[in-house]
Amino acid sequence: MSELRERLDDLLDATPSYVVxxxxxxxxxxxxxxxxxxxxxxxxxxxxxxxxxxxxxxxxRPGTVDPAEHRGGGVDGYPTRIADPWRISDLPDAPGPLAGFVVASERGRLGVTPGGRLLRIPEGDTSDTFPPILSDDGRHLAYLVDVRTYVLHDLVAGTRTVVPGLGDNSGRSDEPYLTYGQTPGFWSPDGERLLLMGSRRGRGATGSFLLVDADGTLSVLPDLPSPSGSPVGWLSADRLGWLVEGNAPGAVELLVTDDRAREVDRVNLEARRLESGSLNQWSGSVSPDGRSLLLVVGGPGAETDVVLDTRTGTQMWSGRIGSLWDCPTSWYDGLPVDVASGGLVDRSGRTFVVTDPALAVGCVGMAGDALAGEPHRGLGGLVFGTRTGWLSWHWREAGLGVVGGLLALAGLLVVRRRRVSGSAAPGSA
Amino acid sequence: MEDFEAWVQARAGSLARTAYLLTGDVHLAEDLVQDTLARVADHWRRVSRRGSPDAYARQVMHHLAVDRWRRRRVRPPEALGAAPPELTGHGYDVERRVVLRDALLRLTPRQRATVSLRFYEDLTEVETAAVLGCSVSTVKSTTRDALRRLREHAPDLLEAW
Structure with a gap:
């Protein structure tokens, strides 16, 4: 090969005189x-x-709440879109008042801030469904953490008060008091007291309802004069409402008691149930202002819902809303709202809160003050409103993908341009 | 910049020869040399601190020579400049250089780069592979193909090997 080297040397010998x-x-x-x-x-x-x-x-940004979402002690708005975020943080001590909560089969029990952020509500291994209970001002949240721990959480002050001696109704709890699953609970309008369905554990115990003060003090309410009564909520700061059966077949009365379950008044309701003896804990719900009562009438498969005046018993509206089962009723503009496809629908049929299908939301509970406040649309709401198409829930990912693609394209163009500008000359014709 | 100029002064001849070997044209070789020097100047502080401007310049020049073909969908025709350096001299010497240059122009840019590194720069197969950024086996096969093609086009000149 040295011969080739010599030939090349010979060929290139004079080159430096030509190439400067x-x-x-x-x-x-x-x-x-x-x-x-x-x-x-x-x-x-x-x-x-x-x-x-x-x-x-x-x-x-789960886990943090903008100062704008945290004015004063109560909630003043609600999100129009509840999206499935990339990450959900646990409910911090003081996230500020919540607009509501959702129960999502894919994500569990989640608190919803007015801006639409989701925060995971503690949920242990319980034997039944215990929906969290949110006060109308969104500041107080009550939930069962595990079979032996029931917590009252002040979301503004950041205090979590364990109710001493209160557990669930499973055999795994030996707490002296128990509360039942699949039952609603009711915060008083001032957020100072919580009414729960429950009792003292053991044979011979009387009373079916518990009253819990904000400091965790628990007392058992005496039995009602009408034993078949079911609570429907607080009519005022010291008045409770109960549904009881009237004397006539199918007749229903609203029993008004004080906070010790002593009868104060009875209101005959202008509604008849088709089946007597079927009143249960989900048969009725009182509006946040205590003036309206939603009552489910009719039998299985033929339910009808009516809204009645709690003072006169007169009927103000009738129709059909979604199931009340296992989910507290939310009220908007004086009427109960329907839960359809995980979203909230008002009585005119307008969907005003939508949830991400990826969450598979089965229950939406919104605080009364939240729905009385302003809607928070956020960036997604401003662009997509309450539309529920794929892009409306994945615009962040799509946007990042587009930006990433553009950056990659720009990078390729820069590299190509550099290579071309850097060495276009050699060999070009 | 002074040390860069001194380095260019010392290495200009060598770079010019290699560039001509890679391009086969005086003007293209001059452009290749300037492009190579610009890139060396771009990174002069780093390459001079490492003491390897020659190696860096060699790598850049061979890459540029190969890439100019890669970047085009159709391989560009080789340009033959006027009054090439091989025409200096007389008789058999001139004819021998022209034949060798024509044979070299029949190679692909990668084959020419391989011939340059292996037989003009005297690099080993491993060093050649490192400069071109390919495997040793690729260098071997490219060398084999290049020599075969050179023999085809310059049988009298190169039949000895």
């Missing part, structure tokens, strides 16, 4: 390349920082 190198021009060209690279890197960093800032700003 200009060191000054090369140095200047090198400086230009260096400057272009530095400027390009600087621009890329700025663009990435801006994009990251915009992207992070648009993403939900």
């Amino acid at each position: 190198a200009d060191a000054g021009a090369a140095w200047r060209a090198g400086a230009r390349r260096r400057r272009r690279r530095q400027v390009g890197a600087g621009v890329l960093v700025v663009v990435l920082v801006l994009l990251a800032g915009l992207g992070l700003g648009a993403l939900p």
Whole structure:
């Protein structure tokens, strides 16, 4: 091969006389390349920082609550869209008042902030369904943590008060008091007391309802004068409402008691149930202002819902809303709202809160003050309103994908341009 | 910049020869040399601190020579400049250089780069693979193909090997 080397040497021997190198021009060209690279890197960093800032700003930040969401002690608005976030944080001590909660089969029990962020409500291994209980001002939340621990959570002050001696109704709990699953609970309008269905554990115990003060003090209410009564909520700060059967077949009365279950008044309701003896804990619900009562009438498969005046018993509306079972009723503009496809629908048929299908929401409970406040649309709501198409729930991912694709394309173009500009000359015709 | 100019002064001849070997044209070789020097100047501080401007320049020049073909969908025709350096001299010497240059122009840019590194720069197969960013086996096969093609187009000149 040394012969080839000699031939090549011979061929190239005179080349330096023909090919002249200009060191000054090369140095200047090198400086230009260096400057272009530095400027390009600087621009890329700025663009990435801006994009990251915009992207992070648009993403939900579970676990934190904007000051704007936390004015005063109570909630003043609700989200129009509840999206499935990339990550859900546990409910912090003081997230501020919640607008409501959802029970999602894929994610469990989740608190909903007025801005639409989701926070996981503690949920242990319990033997039954215990929906959380949220006060109308969104500040107080009550929930069963495990079979032996029932907590009253002040979401503004950040205090979690364990109710001493209260557990669930399973055999695994040996707490002296128990509360039942699949039953509603009711916070008093001032958030100072909580009415629960429950009793003292053991044979011979009397009373079917518990009254829990905000400091965790628990007392058993005496039995009602009408034993078949079911609570429907607080009519005022010291008045409780109960549904009891009237004397006539199918007749229903609203029993008004004080907070010790002593009868104060009875209101005959202008409604007849088709089947007597079927009143249960989900048969009725009182509006946040205590003036309206939702009553489910009719028999299985033929339910009808009526809204009645709690003072006169007169009927104000009739129709059909979604199931009340296992889910507290939310009220909007004086009437109960329907839960359809995981969203809330008002009585005119307008969907005003939508939830991400990925959450598979089965129950939505919104605080009365939240739905009386302003809707919080957020970026997604401003763009998509209450539309529920795929893009409306995945616009963040789609946007990041587009931005990433554009950046990759820009990178390829820059590389290609550099290669072309850097070495277009050799061999070009 | 002074040390860069000194380095260019010392290496200009060698770079010019390699560039001509890779391009087969005086003007293209000059452009290739300037592009190579610009890139070396771009990273001069780093490569001079490492003491390897020659190796960096060699790598850049061979990459540029190969890439210019890669970047085009159709391989560009080789340009033949006027008054090439091989025409200096007389008689058999000139004819021998022209035949060798024509044979070299029949190679692909990668084959020419391989011939340049293996037989002009005297690099080993491993070193050649490192410069071109390919495997040693690729260098072997490319060398084999390049020599076969050179023999086909310059049988009298290269029949000895």
